[in-house]
Amino acid sequence: MGVRFSPQLIDEIKSRVNIVEIVGQYVSLRPSGRNYVGLCPFHSEKTPSFTVSPDKQLFHCFGCQTGGDVFAFLMKRTGISFSEAVQQLAQRAGIDLERLVHSPVDAARERRRQQLLEINRLASGFFRQMLHGPAGAAARDYLARRAIQPAMVERYQLGFAPAGDVFARFLAKQGVSPELAVEAGLLLPGRDGRPPYPRFRERLMFPIADQAGRVIGFGGRLLVDRAGAPKYLNSPETPLFSKGRVLYGLHLAREAARKTGVVIVVEGYMDCISLCQHGVPNVVASLGTAFTDMQAQALARVAERVVIAFDADAAGQAAARRTLDILRKAGLRVAVMQLPIGQDPDEFARRHGPEAVARAVAGAVPLVEYKLQQVLPVTGAVSVEAKARAVEAALAVIAEVESAVEQEGYMELVARRLGVSMDTLRVEMARISGNDHAGPARHRMGKIRHNNRGFPGEQGEQTSRGGRAAGGDRLLGAEQVVLRHILAGDSPARVLAELDGPDVWSSPVVAGAVRLLAGRPAGAVQDPAAWLLGLPDTAEANWLREVWAQGALAEVPWQEALHSLKQERIRQRLASLERQLSALEVEGGAGAGMLARLLVEYKRLRSDLFGA
Numbered sequence: 001m002g003v004r005f006s007p008q009l010i011d012e013i014k015s016r017v018n019i020v021e022i023v024g025q026y027v028s029l030r031p032s033g034r035n036y037v038g039l040c041p042f043h044s045e046k047t048p049s050f051t052v053s054p055d056k057q058l059f060h061c062f063g064c065q066t067g068g069d070v071f072a073f074l075m076k077r078t079g080i081s082f083s084e085a086v087q088q089l090a091q092r093a094g095i096d097l098e099r100l101v102h103s104p105v106d107a108a109r110e111r112r113r114q115q116l117l118e119i120n121r122l123a124s125g126f127f128r129q130m131l132h133g134p135a136g137a138a139a140r141d142y143l144a145r146r147a148i149q150p151a152m153v154e155r156y157q158l159g160f161a162p163a164g165d166v167f168a169r170f171l172a173k174q175g176v177s178p179e180l181a182v183e184a185g186l187l188l189p190g191r192d193g194r195p196p197y198p199r200f201r202e203r204l205m206f207p208i209a210d211q212a213g214r215v216i217g218f219g220g221r222l223l224v225d226r227a228g229a230p231k232y233l234n235s236p237e238t239p240l241f242s243k244g245r246v247l248y249g250l251h252l253a254r255e256a257a258r259k260t261g262v263v264i265v266v267e268g269y270m271d272c273i274s275l276c277q278h279g280v281p282n283v284v285a286s287l288g289t290a291f292t293d294m295q296a297q298a299l300a301r302v303a304e305r306v307v308i309a310f311d312a313d314a315a316g317q318a319a320a321r322r323t324l325d326i327l328r329k330a331g332l333r334v335a336v337m338q339l340p341i342g343q344d345p346d347e348f349a350r351r352h353g354p355e356a357v358a359r360a361v362a363g364a365v366p367l368v369e370y371k372l373q374q375v376l377p378v379t380g381a382v383s384v385e386a387k388a389r390a391v392e393a394a395l396a397v398i399a400e401v402e403s404a405v406e407q408e409g410y411m412e413l414v415a416r417r418l419g420v421s422m423d424t425l426r427v428e429m430a431r432i433s434g435n436d437h438a439g440p441a442r443h444r445m446g447k448i449r450h451n452n453r454g455f456p457g458e459q460g461e462q463t464s465r466g467g468r469a470a471g472g473d474r475l476l477g478a479e480q481v482v483l484r485h486i487l488a489g490d491s492p493a494r495v496l497a498e499l500d501g502p503d504v505w506s507s508p509v510v511a512g513a514v515r516l517l518a519g520r521p522a523g524a525v526q527d528p529a530a531w532l533l534g535l536p537d538t539a540e541a542n543w544l545r546e547v548w549a550q551g552a553l554a555e556v557p558w559q560e561a562l563h564s565l566k567q568e569r570i571r572q573r574l575a576s577l578e579r580q581l582s583a584l585e586v587e588g589g590a591g592a593g594m595l596a597r598l599l600v601e602y603k604r605l606r607s608d609l610f611g612a
């Protein structure tokens with residue numbers, strides 16, 4: 001819902017509900033000493049290792065190590081979000097959330113969200129009607145060519161956006177203001193004084209829904225040739241829709257994913273629908289190529305295992321870019337479904353049918369194995385140099401595995417494939433993980449990453465769960481990218497100067513890290529790793545080492561990261577102004593001058609941010 005809950009409210013709710021009672025609705029519990037035990041709902045077991053402690057108001061499973069408070073239980077068991085869990089439990093506890101969390105500004109924002117939801121609902125209905133009417137013939141042809149059945153058209157609520165301004169006229173007739181339709185991302189502002197016109201024209205429409213199944217945005221596939229127009233177009237970022245937060249089809253896949261413990265992730269809308277039609281209802285599509293933490297967490301709430309079904313090239317790239325590691329970090333087991341080169345999941349499903357799809361899902365290889373396949377040569381007859389390179393690359397993959405037993409198993413596999421003895425591999429492994437000159441940097445950084453999943457600056461940041469974390473994550477990401485570029489010496493020094501200021505950085509640790517960077521000697525730019533290693537063992541230096549170790553982040557251009565960093569600052573300032581404004585509104589008459597001053601700043605910042 002986008003509302004923020006104070007820690008006091010969370011504690012209040014916890015103190016008023018009984019975790020034993022809530023968990024007891026889903027798990028049959030029996031008393032055991034001070035606690036209650038039962039069969040774990042998160043993994044399959046015959047003897048109970050799932051424990052609920054009424055004293056601590058926590059649950060824990062000794063079998064699968066799942067645990068947490070009553071909110072965590074509901075989120076994991078029913079797939080709802082944190083704020084939905086808060087709302088459910090507040091209602092149960094008889095706490096009036098509306099009154100507590102809705103300041104005047106929040107209430108206005110909530111009304112706006114409801115209006116935007118309503119427009120999306122209207123739009124979705126209109127597009128569906130168009131698909132089945134005379135205008136939708138081309139779209140129906142396209143669906144027939146792709147062999148999409150009516151049941152899937154219904155399930156995914158597919159539609160058609162007609163040419164011209166038919167849709168704009170429809171909205172006007174429904175009494176929707178053009179301004180609101182622009183904010184919803186459905187109309188584009190008209191150029192040269194002309195009225196706003198539809199963003200989606202002559203496109204097959206895929207409504208994108210939230211967890212509750214409400215339409216929050218659209219994807220559209222162009223059905224005609226139009227110069228300069230992209231084949232696929234998504235809704236822009238709106239107060240409802242954020243690409244990094246949603247997964248296409250998740251609300252439809254949830255039930256089947258929970259039943260099987262597996263969710264299949266594809267890239268495109270058509271891949272998703274096609275797999276569903278071919279017997280895989282637990283399928284979602286990632287709307288971009290790189291996963292976000294938020295998407296990974298959404299998946300972790302419905303399944304333990306993720307099978308990536310990208311086409312061969314994309315899967316390779318995703319693995320190389322560590323996007324799959326984001327899923328792993330969310331506690332998911334990741335496997336890669338292997339498709340014939342040049343075939344996407346849709347094509348594969350249509351050509352080979354449901355049985356082949358089921359076999360491919362079942363035969364998905366674990367992430368580590370997949371990465372090993374990428375680096376090991378196909379045949380045994382390779383040069384000594386190629387063998388040495390393959391050993392090094394393979395051991396780097398194996399070094400990421402946490403279990404020593406699994407490491408040993410994978411090393412045996414490599415030994416067999418490359419015709420190298422286990423002793424040789426052990427010596428090599430020891431060398432790359434810390435006994436020679438090149439080793440320490442990697443080893444040390446790996447260790448930091450492992451021990452310290454959150455960044456040092458993150459701890460003090462999350463004063464409330466849910467709402468606050470989102471902005472924090474985005475900000476941390478941008479900060480890391482900017483600093484990584486500065487470390488690598490590929491952004492000009494003036495970037496640092498531009499970011500100088502008391503509250504530019506998210507925490508004192510990051511600010512300290514920036515000071516370290518600003519004061520580094522000239523030689524540090526040539527060899528950042530050596531400089532970083534020479535730094536003392538402080539939180540600031542560790543933060544920088546961690547940033548350096550996250551090499552893949554640097555794929556985002558620094559200009560882009562810098563931009564989002566600044567935007568986030570403005571957003572935070574806006575939020576703080578909104579709080580001050582609503583406080584003044586509550587106070588009434590007093591502080592009229594203050595109110596005027598804040599409003600001026602508020603308007604200026606909003607126009608900075610939205611260009612309005």
Ligand SMILES: [Zn+2]
Pocket residue numbers: 040041042043050061062063064065066
């Ligand atoms: Zn368990």
